[in-house]
Amino acid sequence: MRSKNRSDGPSFLEAARRKQIVQCAIDVLAEEGFRRATLARIAERAEVSKSVVVYHFGAKDGVFEQVVAEVFGTANAEVQPRVQAAPSAAGKLRTYLRARLEHLDANRAHMQALFELWMNFRTEDGAMRLGEPDATETVDAIERILTAGQKSGEFTAFSAPVMAMTIRQAVDGALLRLRTEPDLDLAAYAEELVALFDRATRSQA
Amino acid sequence: MRSKNRSDGPSFLEAARRKQIVQCAIDVLAEEGFRRATLARIAERAEVSKSVVVYHFGAKDGVFEQVVAEVFGTANAEVQPRVQAAPSAAGKLRTYLRARLEHLDANRAHMQALFELWMNFRTEDGAMRLGEPDATETVDAIERILTAGQKSGEFTAFSAPVMAMTIRQAVDGALLRLRTEPDLDLAAYAEELVALFDRATRSQA
Amino acid sequence: MRSKNRSDGPSFLEAARRKQIVQCAIDVLAEEGFRRATLARIAERAEVSKSVVVYHFGAKDGVFEQVVAEVFGTANAEVQPRVQAAPSAAGKLRTYLRARLEHLDANRAHMQALFELWMNFRTEDGAMRLGEPDATETVDAIERILTAGQKSGEFTAFSAPVMAMTIRQAVDGALLRLRTEPDLDLAAYAEELVALFDRATRSQA
Amino acid sequence: MRSKNRSDGPSFLEAARRKQIVQCAIDVLAEEGFRRATLARIAERAEVSKSVVVYHFGAKDGVFEQVVAEVFGTANAEVQPRVQAAPSAAGKLRTYLRARLEHLDANRAHMQALFELWMNFRTEDGAMRLGEPDATETVDAIERILTAGQKSGEFTAFSAPVMAMTIRQAVDGALLRLRTEPDLDLAAYAEELVALFDRATRSQA
DNA sequence: GATGAATGAGATTTCATTCAT
DNA sequence: TATGAATGAAATCTCATTCAT
Numbered sequence: 001m002r003s004k005n006r007s008d009g010p011s012f013l014e015a016a017r018r019k020q021i022v023q024c025a026i027d028v029l030a031e032e033g034f035r036r037a038t039l040a041r042i043a044e045r046a047e048v049s050k051s052v053v054v055y056h057f058g059a060k061d062g063v064f065e066q067v068v069a070e071v072f073g074t075a076n077a078e079v080q081p082r083v084q085a086a087p088s089a090a091g092k093l094r095t096y097l098r099a100r101l102e103h104l105d106a107n108r109a110h111m112q113a114l115f116e117l118w119m120n121f122r123t124e125d126g127a128m129r130l131g132e133p134d135a136t137e138t139v140d141a142i143e144r145i146l147t148a149g150q151k152s153g154e155f156t157a158f159s160a161p162v163m164a165m166t167i168r169q170a171v172d173g174a175l176l177r178l179r180t181e182p183d184l185d186l187a188a189y190a191e192e193l194v195a196l197f198d199r200a201t202r203s204q205a
Numbered sequence: 206m207r208s209k210n211r212s213d214g215p216s217f218l219e220a221a222r223r224k225q226i227v228q229c230a231i232d233v234l235a236e237e238g239f240r241r242a243t244l245a246r247i248a249e250r251a252e253v254s255k256s257v258v259v260y261h262f263g264a265k266d267g268v269f270e271q272v273v274a275e276v277f278g279t280a281n282a283e284v285q286p287r288v289q290a291a292p293s294a295a296g297k298l299r300t301y302l303r304a305r306l307e308h309l310d311a312n313r314a315h316m317q318a319l320f321e322l323w324m325n326f327r328t329e330d331g332a333m334r335l336g337e338p339d340a341t342e343t344v345d346a347i348e349r350i351l352t353a354g355q356k357s358g359e360f361t362a363f364s365a366p367v368m369a370m371t372i373r374q375a376v377d378g379a380l381l382r383l384r385t386e387p388d389l390d391l392a393a394y395a396e397e398l399v400a401l402f403d404r405a406t407r408s409q410a
Numbered sequence: 411m412r413s414k415n416r417s418d419g420p421s422f423l424e425a426a427r428r429k430q431i432v433q434c435a436i437d438v439l440a441e442e443g444f445r446r447a448t449l450a451r452i453a454e455r456a457e458v459s460k461s462v463v464v465y466h467f468g469a470k471d472g473v474f475e476q477v478v479a480e481v482f483g484t485a486n487a488e489v490q491p492r493v494q495a496a497p498s499a500a501g502k503l504r505t506y507l508r509a510r511l512e513h514l515d516a517n518r519a520h521m522q523a524l525f526e527l528w529m530n531f532r533t534e535d536g537a538m539r540l541g542e543p544d545a546t547e548t549v550d551a552i553e554r555i556l557t558a559g560q561k562s563g564e565f566t567a568f569s570a571p572v573m574a575m576t577i578r579q580a581v582d583g584a585l586l587r588l589r590t591e592p593d594l595d596l597a598a599y600a601e602e603l604v605a606l607f608d609r610a611t612r613s614q615a
Numbered sequence: 616m617r618s619k620n621r622s623d624g625p626s627f628l629e630a631a632r633r634k635q636i637v638q639c640a641i642d643v644l645a646e647e648g649f650r651r652a653t654l655a656r657i658a659e660r661a662e663v664s665k666s667v668v669v670y671h672f673g674a675k676d677g678v679f680e681q682v683v684a685e686v687f688g689t690a691n692a693e694v695q696p697r698v699q700a701a702p703s704a705a706g707k708l709r710t711y712l713r714a715r716l717e718h719l720d721a722n723r724a725h726m727q728a729l730f731e732l733w734m735n736f737r738t739e740d741g742a743m744r745l746g747e748p749d750a751t752e753t754v755d756a757i758e759r760i761l762t763a764g765q766k767s768g769e770f771t772a773f774s775a776p777v778m779a780m781t782i783r784q785a786v787d788g789a790l791l792r793l794r795t796e797p798d799l800d801l802a803a804y805a806e807e808l809v810a811l812f813d814r815a816t817r818s819q820a
Numbered sequence: 821g822a823t824g825a826a827t828g829a830g831a832t833t834t835c836a837t838t839c840a841t
Numbered sequence: 842t843a844t845g846a847a848t849g850a851a852a853t854c855t856c857a858t859t860c861a862t
Contacts, residue, residue: 013842032331035240039836049844050836056842060836119324126237128384156404162397165382169374177370179333192367199361200405216824243852254827259854261825424821442741445650449857459823460857466821470857529734536647538794566814572807575792579784587780589743602777609771610815626845653831664848665832671846675832823862831855838848 018056021046022070025063030112034120061129064121068130071107071114072137078103080141089149090202093167094194096142100171101190104178111175139164146201155201167197223261226251227275230268235317239325269326273335276312276319277342283308285346294354295407298372299399301347305376306395309383316380344369351406360406372402428466431456432480435473439523444530471539474531478540481517481524482547488513490551499559500612503577504604506552510581511600514588521585549574556611565611577607633671636661637685640678645727649735679736683745686722686729687752693718695756704764705817708782709809711757715786716805719793726790754779761816770816782812 024045028037039060043050057063079099086095104111121129142164149155174189229250233242244265248255262268284304291300309316326334347369354360379394434455438447449470453460467473489509496505514521531539552574559565584599639660643652654675658665672678694714701710719726736744758779764770789804 033325033327035325035327036331051844054837120238120240122238122240126241158401159397162394163401165378166375166398166401169378169381170371173370173374189367192364193371196363196368196371196405200401256827265853443735443737445735445737446741461823464858530648530650532648532650536651568811569807572804573811575788576785576808576811579788580781583780583784599777602774603781606773606778606781606815610811666848669833
């Protein structure tokens with residue numbers, strides 16, 4: 001295991017190495033898919049030996065866990081504050097969609113990688129590794145906006161969980177489209193979704 | 206591959222075995238995911254030796270191809286006629302959502318399996334095996350309904366491709382929910398989606 | 411095992427089947443090599459099931475043994491009488507070379523197949539299956555001609571075993587050439603060998 | 616394949632391992648034939664796990680390729696200079712035969728192994744792996760000596776390609792004899808071939 | 821006589837992981 | 842910290858053979 005260094009936390013170099021490896025893992029996941037994201041492949045990208053990866057992360061799954069943390073983290077860090085800042089529930093929803101798709105546009109590899117893990121990262125016995133806890137984090141946030149909007153009268157009546165899931169899936173739809181259509185105009189896509197879910201949610205006159 | 210049956214095509218027993226193995230493959234895919242859907246695991250479920258699977262399908266991929274054919278086939282056979290029969294575009298869309306979710310309800314393993322393959326079934330060189338051609342089949346069908354409805358004035362203005370993808374993803378959202386919430390009321394879920402996309406698509410007064 | 415039929419020996423049909431299968435084995439060996447000469451491949455060529463081959467020959471090796479017998483048999487049947495008929499030792503040698511290459515010309519597949527087996531047909535423990543007994547049959551026959559010629563004064567002094575082996579190998583040389591040069595003029599090749607070994611063997615003036 | 620050694624090429628230990636494995640492959644090929652020269656058998660001989668072989672050579676074929684290179688290399692390195700040094704065409708031919716058989720004497724396993732590969736080493740689709748290019752290298756070298764000798768008047772008229780092939784095959788004849796007669800006196804065999812081909816080639820008085 | 825179905829042994833290859841240096 | 846070497850488990854696939862019909 002890693003030797004202690006004087007400042008007690010991970011050294012600067014250590015952090016850099018970890019970040020580099022995580023980034024390479026993201027790239028491999030995004031470009032070649034989960035199945036090809038082997039230790040050897042990741043190490044090769046990072047131009048280090050497999051052992052280095054194991055050394056820093058304990059095991060292969062450790063890298064993926066870090067990828068998830070990293071990607072979730074940066075996504076939330078970028079999206080949440082903007083959503084919080086929006087005044088109304090409807091505004092928050094619009095902001096959410098725009099922020100998510102802007103972030104997707106700027107971090108395609110990150111999101112593709114997360115998607116690969118989302119679908120495939122499982123424990124030894126086949127159970128999903130990214131299940132409720134992680135999914136909930138995302139969907140619940142949307143759900144809270146929706147229920148708030150319903151309470152305030154901005155939104156019409158609908159099942160918040162269903163709507164929330166549909167919204168989350170709509171964003172993933174953009175991600176999927178990107179796979180075969182890399183030139184997709186995500187800003188336009190975002191506006192379409194904004195309009196779509198505005199009609200779907202807003203209080204009827 | 207087994208030697209050609211010169212006369213009558215696959216025998217009754219042969220067909221039964223194939224069906225049995227395909228079903229086991231579906232179950233393994235649905236319950237344990239693509240990565241654990243190995244020859245050994247599938248054979249174990251079917252209580253036959255690995256060789257039997259190879260004997261009947263030539264290679265592992267042959268099983269998966271059959272799974273796709275089977276699942277696509279039964280899904281389309283059930284959904285399409287009902288959609289065709291609906292009179293208006295709006296009716297077709299409602300019927301599509303209901304039919305898809307009813308079918309999902311009755312064929313959970315099938316759909317989970319298809320989903321696993323959808324995400325992971327790749328060729329030797331990493332290219333998706335279920336890519337554009339298959340995806341298009343589904344999304345395009347929805348898109349055609351949408352554009353027809355826009356022409357007839359039933360639907361308002363929106364990007365048909367984006368709406369179509371969102372609808373497809375909404376259905377998959379139900380599938381994902383099922384993973385962690387097996388008691389989900391899919392009929393209610395369907396009605397929510399029907400209402401949601403009705404508001405999202407219908408011509409404004 | 412095969413059921414008795416009234417005339418005690420193999421029935422006519424039985425013999426025909428066996429011949430057909432042996433011929434197919436020869437073709438596969440000649441065209442695709444020993445390693446690809448599998449039971450399945452041979453059966454496929456013969457348009458029968460693998461089981462038929464096993465039924466008639468007991469096991470795969472039985473087919474190959476029959477191939478050897480067949481090819482050796484027809485080769486000897488054609489070459490030996492002509493050699494016997496030649497008056498002198500020198501004449502026998504010339505006749506041997508011409509007869510062998512004519513036979514090769516007319517039975518390319520047979521000889522290629524024999525060659526494949528010669529090189530590869532081994533017992534379970536890796537020992538050659540076509541060793542001394544079979545090789546000797548061929549080389550010894552040549553050797554006898556050579557020693558006779560030396561006794562009669564037609565041939566000069568040399569080691570008969572070495573010369574015999576060299577002659578046998580010279581014929582196989584033609585076979586090898588055929589592999590990459592199918593249009594090779596074997597009659598001309600024969601005359602070259604005749605002249606070559608005439609100079610190499612004949613009594614010096 | 617092992618990860619690249621970025622600095623100095625193969626390490627000393629690496630080279631030793633590779634050499635050891637190649638040697639074991641040669642031994643297995645020579646003693647048990649191509650078909651039994653499996654990864655498992657080779658590894659067993661080398662007293663390492665199968666994975667080690669794969670680790671060092673990437674795949675089984677890599678070992679065989681190395682065997683060919685190794686054996687071809689040492690054979691040529693020993694024979695060619697001696698042949699070059701001989702003054703006349705006749706002298707070169709004599710030297711060639713002696714050098715080849717001396718080398719065979721000292722490297723029986725090497726030559727048997729090469730022979731096995733020669734006959735059996737094929738690509739996925741059944742094509743010979745050691746075909747024209749490699750064969751030509753050997754036969755052409757002999758052919759050049761022969762045509763030179765004919766031009767200079769040392770040799771009589773004959774087809775150089777046929778003579779060259781016959782000479783090559785004569786050497787292989789010795790190799791074959793060794794299989795069943797390990798005590799064969801190769802020096803004497805060489806002198807017999809020298810005399811034989813001297814008579815067969817030299818200009819008539 | 822003949823066949824399809826099934827099987828098990830064994831071959832190659834991939835890959836995460838361990839370990840000595 | 843880092844690496845090369847080694848390993849064993851597991852995966853896919855091939856193939857001769859057996860067996861019930």
